[in-house]
Amino acid sequence: MPSISESYRNHPVHVHHKHPDLYSLQELPESYTWTNLNNDHTPTTTYPSSNNNCNITSEGSSVNVPVIDLNDPNASKLIGHACKTWGVFQVVNHGVPLSLLDDIQWVGQTLFSLPSHQKLKAARSPDGVTGYGLARISSFFPKLMWSEGFTIVGSPLDHFHQLWPQDYNKYCDIVVQYDETMKKLAGKLMWLMLDSLGITKEDLKWAGSKGHFNDACAALQLNSYPSCPDPDRAMGLAPHTDSTLFTILYQNNISGLQVKLDGSGGGGWVTVPPVPGGLVINVGDLLHILSNGLYSSVLHRVLVNRTRQRFSAAYLYGPPVNVEICPHAKLVGPTRPALYRPVTWTEYLGTKAKHFNKALSYVQLCVT
Numbered sequence: 001m002p003s004i005s006e007s008y009r010n011h012p013v014h015v016h017h018k019h020p021d022l023y024s025l026q027e028l029p030e031s032y033t034w035t036n037l038n039n040d041h042t043p044t045t046t047y048p049s050s051n052n053n054c055n056i057t058s059e060g061s062s063v064n065v066p067v068i069d070l071n072d073p074n075a076s077k078l079i080g081h082a083c084k085t086w087g088v089f090q091v092v093n094h095g096v097p098l099s100l101l102d103d104i105q106w107v108g109q110t111l112f113s114l115p116s117h118q119k120l121k122a123a124r125s126p127d128g129v130t131g132y133g134l135a136r137i138s139s140f141f142p143k144l145m146w147s148e149g150f151t152i153v154g155s156p157l158d159h160f161h162q163l164w165p166q167d168y169n170k171y172c173d174i175v176v177q178y179d180e181t182m183k184k185l186a187g188k189l190m191w192l193m194l195d196s197l198g199i200t201k202e203d204l205k206w207a208g209s210k211g212h213f214n215d216a217c218a219a220l221q222l223n224s225y226p227s228c229p230d231p232d233r234a235m236g237l238a239p240h241t242d243s244t245l246f247t248i249l250y251q252n253n254i255s256g257l258q259v260k261l262d263g264s265g266g267g268g269w270v271t272v273p274p275v276p277g278g279l280v281i282n283v284g285d286l287l288h289i290l291s292n293g294l295y296s297s298v299l300h301r302v303l304v305n306r307t308r309q310r311f312s313a314a315y316l317y318g319p320p321v322n323v324e325i326c327p328h329a330k331l332v333g334p335t336r337p338a339l340y341r342p343v344t345w346t347e348y349l350g351t352k353a354k355h356f357n358k359a360l361s362y363v364q365l366c367v368t
């Protein structure tokens, strides 16, 4: 059976690994200096560090990414509204133990604290998915990003054995537990989202006989954004949408994640402030396709901090590899024709590797 590990076989991405150790630089090198970081704004002003919980538009109204309590009986409705209007929301009371969030952060921090030559023993290959390296999307930008990442699909054992020949097992165990826990939460969120679209268990074969999404695929991406001597001219992670159904993101208590709002009612980059114990959920391209464009994948980026290292763990959730995602029949009709052709996750990741932020338009149908 094909797997997402085959996504890049025909579209290798050459991101060179010989870059300076970001943790020791005192000045921002030219190759990391981005211009117009803030020009790209429409009227919104954001206050990422001093006013962590509030984004203020030019009109003075506050625009905050919705925070949804999963124990709220209206959760599905609230989630549907957030997916339609924002493409992103945060969840609390999600059932993931805080100790597990601490544990995955500990794995990430320990990993990124290793010396460069050690981390490079587990470097991601140009046609591979897993391992250590710069963000895959780096090849689409003229400047480098102030971050490093580690991607895990399935068992991290081989790579972790290279990183920690003696005690790889304790790190593996945490990743396995994190994956299992996120998989359960993702199944729950998937039904809340589908329910909000009017899609039931009978309507979705690939959810499996019990609707548990047992065959769903996922990747776990650990991200580190070292403190940066010149944060106003550096980019942690450049603007992108995720190629997923949706992504569950844990961020430590350092802000930096921003989402781009549409022009209507303000627009511009809005900070997603860390909520203690909260998880950020963002709609990916495949849910955009499945919902026939009703839910939009959200463009997001990460800015960096002068004194504090930022850490995040993104659980990138997708369908089983052999399943073709297309606009759901219930969301297609004479007045709303299907906007996209069927596509598997593996195929879509290949399209993204080639066309990046234009990937969606390559699976779009010409609707007359």
Ligand SMILES: C=C1C[C@]23C[C@@]1(O)CC[C@H]2[C@@]12CCC[C@@](C)(C(=O)O1)[C@H]2[C@@H]3C(=O)O
Pocket (backbone or CB within 6 Å): 004, 129, 135, 136, 137, 138, 151, 219, 221, 240, 241, 242, 243, 244, 314, 316, 349, 352
């Ligand atoms: C399954 C995947 C989605 C992803 C590419 C990957 O193969 C594993 C890493 C993911 C990630 C995380 C950082 C941003 C992103 C655009 C990237 O370069 O790697 C996403 C990819 C994606 O969603 O397209």
Ligand SMILES: O=C(O)CCC(=O)C(=O)O
Pocket (backbone or CB within 6 Å): 221, 223, 237, 242, 249, 251, 256, 257, 300, 302, 311, 312, 314
């Ligand atoms: O670090 C973050 O907050 C976002 C990471 C992200 O967008 C990703 O891994 O796809």
Ligand SMILES: [Fe+2]
Pocket (backbone or CB within 6 Å): 240, 241, 242, 247, 300, 314
């Ligand atoms: Fe992302």
